[in-house]
Amino acid sequence: MDSRAVVLKKIRAAKGGASSEAAAGAAWAAIPRRFTQAATREHGAVLELLMDRLLDYDAQVSLVQPEAVRATVAGMLTARGVLRMVVPVGLPDAILPQGFEFVVDAGFSNAELDGFDGVLTMAKVAIAETGTVVLQNTAGQGRRAATLVPDYHLCVVRAADVVETVPEAMARLEGTAALATTFVSGPSATADIEMTRIKGVHGPRFLDVVLVAGGEEA
């Protein structure tokens, strides 16, 4: 008997028999979920909460009208002193300001990615309660390596993609659950030395977010 068969046999013996998918499915559906699932605030307050949580992580964050996105992005890049940014395939041109170099990720090597000042992406969804932006490998969000290796990450988030709670976010991710998915909550950090929170260990040391108002019904 191979190890797979042995382990499964031991598990079944331990439980007093095999389970069926149907039984498991029915029992799963019956698990009570009495925690908060839907938003408890109106959307403006949800955006406020997200900004508050991000600031708590020392991210810079601005809520702007669509026509002001370019200028805000330019301001943040200038403030961080970055010039040469890698961007994923499918990022809308409308958010890219003049005066900076934006290079579309053509499957750069790890070392090449290390040569960029930063990365600019959009997000699939953002979670206000936890100060999280969630990225998936799709147009405008890109490969995991591209948002990891450069030292700075600027994320443009549509207000329509901001939810209040983790359950709301998981529901929105459900349909694309098999895509590589990264939850980013503030810049890289550690508390391994005397429990002091230190920003920036291996991932990007700086994270900024531009929230684009409007389109909530979209």
Add this chain to the structure above:
Amino acid sequence: MSGVALDPRTAVAFPMAARAAMGDTQLQKNVRHATDVIQAKRARVVGEMPDWQELRETGKQIRQHTMEHLDVYLEEFERNCTKAGGVVHWAQDAAEARQIIVGLAKAAGADEVIKIKSMTTEEIGLNAALEAAGIHPFETDLAELIIQLGQDQPSHIVVPALHKNRQQIRAIFQREMNLPDLGETPQDLADAARMFLREKFLRVKTGVSGANFLIAETGGVCVVESEGNGRMCLTLPETLITVAGIDKVVPRFQDLEVLLQLLPRSATGERMNPYNSIWTGVDARDGPKAFHVVLLDNGRSEILGDTEGRATLNCIRCGACQNACPVYRQTGGHAYGSVYAGPIGAILTPQLMQMEHAQSLPYASSLCGACYEVCPVKINIPEVLIHLRNKVVEQNGPMNPEALAMRAMGMIFRSERRFRAAQRLGRVAEMPLVRKDGLGEGWIGWLPGLLGGWTQVRDLQAMPKETFREWWEKRNG
């Protein structure tokens, strides 16, 4: 510390090791500081959640349900992971898991691997096996790096180097990274680790990780971390080997809505840890080209067969019980003689060893209930401890004085009211429970001795006038 992995089969029994640890005031100071900070953070972010108790209840039910249908969910995970391009391996024990992983690393042509912090790889002693095969493992989590470079051993599930302070860490880095001028702020030390590991992240072609969750529905794997070293190891290498206990599976993607709320707040006192990665098999455009999952039993299926011990498998390894435990806070983690320390270690380790080793660990507890209060999936650790004490007594014969004491204890702990009453009596009920080893010698009289030790450090942590439970309820009420 020797750098040899903690092994319950050869470790000094807890009481002896604990006595030694209690003499190390620097260690106690470091552990107390770290656990104080982390508990305060946890209490704050848990206090923000009006639905915390509902989340805990669902978390418990999801975990219980998973164990009841573990065979179904493991097969479902295997099917979906394979469909997505992953390769699933099954290992009955630590030796088989080591052999599989070393074989895979060799087949990938690796003479070095980068590793994410994983208690499961510690459990199976993977690093020594890799070294023996001529493959050098680089730990990339800051705490694990400190442990590895210091030839030390982890002392906490979540913060493995919490027993070291910044001066001690600085000395290790100065020596091992050849940085005589290194500063001693936490930032200096983190920067040194960044510099040291950056080149390895970009160069090494094989990564090894553990897993926080395996998602049966999608075949996906979830790793929760803070520093980005995890993302580096999961994303940049060409080959990724993940090892996970069979207990790590969750039924549905949706279940993460609960577990991703419970785990970070309980573990590090954050609303969400900086990074969670979820990946499913391989993606030609993103991440490793080859992906392997090793499903590890190593005693877990035996635990599943014990209805009273089974809840141990519900653990999501947040470490909250360690931080809350007065015994852990006094002794630190190494005294437990296992990579799993604290209350969870006290119930997990002996069971993983099929109750043949680490028999003193079920006694390494004051049964104060603090661990149960904080456990995000409501594992009743005191109850499991009592159950395991009974098992130890059974194994060592039913008629000894200890067995009689156990019976009295069993009565007390069967009712919560009596449990509290016993606590108010000054927890004297613990006193007759003096453990004997198999030879009836060695450390008889330890428990009173240990309690004596506590009173010696009264000024640091007085024996409370009220029980933790009472204090906790007042505080939250």
